[in-house]
Amino acid sequence: MKVHWPVEIAGTGVALPSRVVTNNDFASRLETTDEWIHQRTGIRERRIAEPHESTLGLGTAACASALRAANTEASEIDLLICGTITPEHTLPTTSCQIQAALGCRHIPAFDQVSACTGFVWSVATAAQYIASGFAKTALVVGAECMSRITDMEDRGTAILFGDAAGAAVLRKATHPDSGILAARMGADGGQALAIWVPAGGAKEPASTRTVNERLHYLRMNGREVYKFAVSKMQELMKGTLDDAGVKLDELSLVVPHQSNQRIIESACDKLGLPTSKVVVNIDRFGNTSAASVPVALHEAMSAGRIRRGDLVMLIAFGAGLTWGSVLLRV
Numbered sequence: 001m002k003v004h005w006p007v008e009i010a011g012t013g014v015a016l017p018s019r020v021v022t023n024n025d026f027a028s029r030l031e032t033t034d035e036w037i038h039q040r041t042g043i044r045e046r047r048i049a050e051p052h053e054s055t056l057g058l059g060t061a062a063c064a065s066a067l068r069a070a071n072t073e074a075s076e077i078d079l080l081i082c083g084t085i086t087p088e089h090t091l092p093t094t095s096c097q098i099q100a101a102l103g104c105r106h107i108p109a110f111d112q113v114s115a116c117t118g119f120v121w122s123v124a125t126a127a128q129y130i131a132s133g134f135a136k137t138a139l140v141v142g143a144e145c146m147s148r149i150t151d152m153e154d155r156g157t158a159i160l161f162g163d164a165a166g167a168a169v170l171r172k173a174t175h176p177d178s179g180i181l182a183a184r185m186g187a188d189g190g191q192a193l194a195i196w197v198p199a200g201g202a203k204e205p206a207s208t209r210t211v212n213e214r215l216h217y218l219r220m221n222g223r224e225v226y227k228f229a230v231s232k233m234q235e236l237m238k239g240t241l242d243d244a245g246v247k248l249d250e251l252s253l254v255v256p257h258q259s260n261q262r263i264i265e266s267a268c269d270k271l272g273l274p275t276s277k278v279v280v281n282i283d284r285f286g287n288t289s290a291a292s293v294p295v296a297l298h299e300a301m302s303a304g305r306i307r308r309g310d311l312v313m314l315i316a317f318g319a320g321l322t323w324g325s326v327l328l329r330v
């Protein structure tokens, strides 16, 4: 949809566990190889949290770093949204705990549980709070400890995921032409079981049986999700540009969810978008769910790949199934 949400990114930050796990670390204990993983996914290594590290600490550190980059105090934040499917606890929300850890005022803080789409939906949500005047400055974070819900005995998923957090401070645009020009958000609950965690909710509470049957780990129909992701990513990129009346060659950079390098390349190839205009860091971090877009965004901003006036698209898809995009004039 064509929109006019006058917001800008004031600063970004990331937090990563220090432990690096390479493909060869999996090859030594699962029936897999570095070659298979790299060819099928683009991944070389990922970060995995140590036992003392978790979503709250990573999310808080990423937010603190984004606040410093934005030259903004925690007390100036009016809204905090945390995209996560691996919350610190089932209750309360991780966003409330980050709010307290940072020393924010008693501002609204809520979690966004749409998996890999979490950060993009959080940006679209926060932007509307800012556009409506409800908030002037918002802190948006994607924080995940995917290793805590990943079955490390399942080679189909163990090799894919990583842990990370990325955050951005959004505020009312200071330049008249800056802001979000188009956004799309969608969901198809008919495909809910394409990526899911069978137990731990109201239907299958934790029991000895659910633990023994490994029902607390993420399950995924990789092939189905792959097909969905390629066609949805291409459709979203084209549709979002059309909504804003922007031509493909006017687009400066795409920051996509890092799910699989082949998915990203295939969608860009079908659309005719050169890969030089796409941020890819899956080789170093794997798929970090809601953290993947903000980590890639932070790397692109730090490397000087995003300048004022650029047209940048954030785009993601994931469990739900859900999808979302935001086209931003920086």
Ligand code: UT7
Residues within 6 Å of the ligand: 031, 032, 033, 036, 037, 040, 041, 116, 155, 156, 157, 159, 160, 195, 221, 222, 223, 225, 226, 229, 258, 259, 260, 263, 287, 289, 317, 318, 319
């Ligand atoms: O972020 C949320 C969204 N998630 C995604 O976007 C993930 C989308 N899906 C994918 O990225 C890919 O489907 C995977 C990377 C998960 C799998 O790649 P694939 O090329 O689709 O493989 P496949 O599932 O079709 O399996 C092909 C073969 C199978 O063996 P058989 O049945 O042909 O004998 C698998 O058992 O590869 C086997 N396989 C592996 N072999 C070595 C699956 N995982 C591995 C592995 N190492 N790690």
